[in-house]
Amino acid sequence: MELEPIVRRVREEFREMPGLRLTPAQATRLWGIEHDVCRAVIDTLVSSAFLRWTPAGAIMRAES
Numbered sequence: 633m634e635l636e637p638i639v640r641r642v643r644e645e646f647r648e649m650p651g652l653r654l655t656p657a658q659a660t661r662l663w664g665i666e667h668d669v670c671r672a673v674i675d676t677l678v679s680s681a682f683l684r685w686t687p688a689g690a691i692m693r694a695e696s
Contacts, residue, residue, distance in 0.1 A: 674691055
C-alpha cells in the first residue's frame with residue numbers, strides 16, 4: 633500500500649474539520665487502514681509538523 637495517497641487524504645480531512653482530534657485507534661477505524669499503516673501516516677504528518685500529539689495521546693493539526 634502506498635502511503636502518499638493516504639497521507640494526502642488524511643491531511644485534507646484535518647483541513648476540512650478544524651479541531652479534529654483522534655487517538656490512533658480512532659484514526660485506524662475512521663480511515664479504514666491497518667494499525668501499522670495508520671501509525672506510519674501519523675508519523676509522516678507529525679514529522680512534517682502538520683499534526684502534533686496532544687498530552688492525552690491524540691493527534692490534531694499543529695496550527696490549531
